[in-house]
Amino acid sequence: MLFYFLKGIINLLPMDINTTYWFFERIKEDNLCMLYSGNFSDEITNKLIELSEYNINNIDALSKMKKKASFLMAECFQNIVRHGEKIKRLHSDGFFLTKNWGGVYYITSGNLIEKNKIKNLQNQLEKVNSLSKEELKMLYREVLENNEISDKGGAGLGLIEMARKSGQKLDYLFENKDDTFSYFYNQIMLKSDVDELNKVVSDFPLTDSISYHKKMVEKNIILIHKGDFSQDSIFPVLKIIEENLQKEFHDSTQKKKIFHILVELLQNISRHCLKMGDKKEGIFLIGNSDSNYIINTGNLIENKNIKKFKKLLNEINSLNRKELKNLYLSKLRDRNLPTNGGAGIGLIDIARRIISPLNYDFHPIDEKKSFFTMNVIA
Amino acid sequence: MLQTFESTETRDKPYIIFDPQNNRFEIKGNSLPEDTTLFYKPVIEWIIEYAKNPNQTTHLICSLEYFNSSSAKMLYELFIELEKIKDLGKEVKVTWYFDPDDHLIEEKGMEFQSILQIPFQLKEKNN
Numbered sequence: 188m189l190f191y192f193l194k195g196i197i198n199l200l201p202m203d204i205n206t207t208y209w210f211f212e213r214i215k216e217d218n219l220c221m222l223y224s225g226n227f228s229d230e231i232t233n234k235l236i237e238l239s240e241y242n243i244n245n246i247d248a249l250s251k252m253k254k255k256a257s258f259l260m261a262e263c264f265q266n267i268v269r270h271g272e273k274i275k276r277l278h279s280d281g282f283f284l285t286k287n288w289g290g291v292y293y294i295t296s297g298n299l300i301e302k303n304k305i306k307n308l309q310n311q312l313e314k315v316n317s318l319s320k321e322e323l324k325m326l327y328r329e330v331l332e333n334n335e336i337s338d339k340g341g342a343g344l345g346l347i348e349m350a351r352k353s354g355q356k357l358d359y360l361f362e363n364k365d366d367t368f369s370y371f372y373n374q375i376m377l378k379s380d381v382d383e384l385n386k387v388v389s390d391f392p393l394t395d396s397i398s399y400h401k402k403m404v405e406k407n408i409i410l411i412h413k414g415d416f417s418q419d420s421i422f423p424v425l426k427i428i429e430e431n432l433q434k435e436f437h438d439s440t441q442k443k444k445i446f447h448i449l450v451e452l453l454q455n456i457s458r459h460c461l462k463m464g465d466k467k468e469g470i471f472l473i474g475n476s477d478s479n480y481i482i483n484t485g486n487l488i489e490n491k492n493i494k495k496f497k498k499l500l501n502e503i504n505s506l507n508r509k510e511l512k513n514l515y516l517s518k519l520r521d522r523n524l525p526t527n528g529g530a531g532i533g534l535i536d537i538a539r540r541i542i543s544p545l546n547y548d549f550h551p552i553d554e555k556k557s558f559f560t561m562n563v564i565a
Numbered sequence: 566m567l568q569t570f571e572s573t574e575t576r577d578k579p580y581i582i583f584d585p586q587n588n589r590f591e592i593k594g595n596s597l598p599e600d601t602t603l604f605y606k607p608v609i610e611w612i613i614e615y616a617k618n619p620n621q622t623t624h625l626i627c628s629l630e631y632f633n634s635s636s637a638k639m640l641y642e643l644f645i646e647l648e649k650i651k652d653l654g655k656e657v658k659v660t661w662y663f664d665p666d667d668h669l670i671e672e673k674g675m676e677f678q679s680i681l682q683i684p685f686q687l688k689e690k691n692n
Binding site for chain 1: 637
């Protein structure tokens with residue numbers, strides 16, 4: 188009894204510093220992993236596609252299939268949005284994941300569906316999955332001409348096209364949400380060599396994606412990005428957050444502040460992370476708690492740099508707002524400091540604007556490197 | 566006279582125009598380049614060159630939407646070069662525009678104002 192009571196309380200707690208490593212451990216092998224949980228406006232959808240396109244383009248083996256991937260993503264989003272058309276709540280609660288792992292690109296989407304619509308959707312899914320390539324083509328033409336399925340949720344054409352373009356059986360699951368709603372999840376794999384696709388034994392079942400989504404809902408996490416942190420991939424991430432902020436806040440000072448903190452933290456990863464090959468890799472999470480935003484970052488760091496870095500973080504955390512301002516101004520005026528980061532000026536400026544100290548942790552990986560994570564509430 | 570300096574505005578770089586002939590000096594937009602030093606080096610160098618033979622009056626208009634902390638350091642460098650022009654007995658001033666509901670840019674302006682020795686005026690943008 189007490190256990191369940193405590194578990195209930197713990198589940199209500201927002202994202203903390205340990206959340207970063209929970210996700211990092213699960214997705215560390217991925218070249219790229221982006222998860223989004225929240226509302227799906229057209230703007231956010233476009234940015235998510237833009238981000239994924241950029242990422243696909245960066246993977247040599249996949250750049251040829253950028254068009255196909257974009258099409259499939261757009262189709263996933265349309266499923267999310269179309270199903271949510273009439274009921275506002277459906278719009279506000281969707282899930283999207285893209286992931287590149289072991290030469291395979293995954294696209295997962297999840298959206299709420301009214302329970303009484305499940306049967307119809309399931310019938311369509313089973314029908315699509317039972318057909319051969321030729322039969323799918325025929326069904327597609329038939330539906331185009333008759334327009335019949337549209338009044339039953341509009342999934343028809345989209346599902347057929349997804350099955351045709353991806354060259355696979357549709358992988359889907361329904362998960363109970365509450366009395367009225369369930370989540371409809373759907374996952375697609377892409378590989379440059381389509382024939383090889385059927386031989387791939389996926390080590391990433393749809394249930395894994397669903398467990399990530401559950402964690403995101405439980406911890407109120409909006410977006411997670413693991414992968415390259417160069418400017419080109421940071422930008423769409425920032426835009427997605429900006430769109431999301433636009434909806435949450437009317438106070439533009441708060442919006443600006445969060446944007447500023449994000450820029451500084453993400454550029455810090457890009458400047459200071461331990462490069463893996465030529466990639467600037469890290470993970471970043473953003474979530475909500477009441478009227479605040481919580482931002483977590485994580486990246487690998489060389490053990491020999493930890494001591495110096497800890498000293499800087501502790502110094503910043505020991506100062507009050509006024510002292511922080513003075514330190515900031517003195518660093519601004521110190522012309523001997525490097526102008527391109529490394530002076531801690533970004534971190535000092537962040538510390539002036541957050542409601543908690545800079546929470547941080549170093550998690551040892553081996554004798555050379557550690558996983559550094561930071562958690563700020565703004 | 567020194568050639569006009571002009572840079573194109575991008576999503577992470579500001580529009581800059583330094584045009585001594587028409588006495589127009591302006592920086593606007595966003596500044597969060599991946600490599601701040603690389604972007605601002607030619608800007609600062611231009612100002613240093615200009616300081617050798619400046620106009621009687623140099624009035625810099627800053628109307629930035631957003632800039633990151635490493636851009637703040639470069640802007641400071643730029644203002645310091647302007648200070649040197651003032652020390653030559655020429656008139657130099659900066660007008661710093663901000664949106665009325667944008668406290669971050671307003672505060673950043675006040676900070677520069679407090680540490681610089683040139684007339685530095687803060688002004689609300691009227692939209």
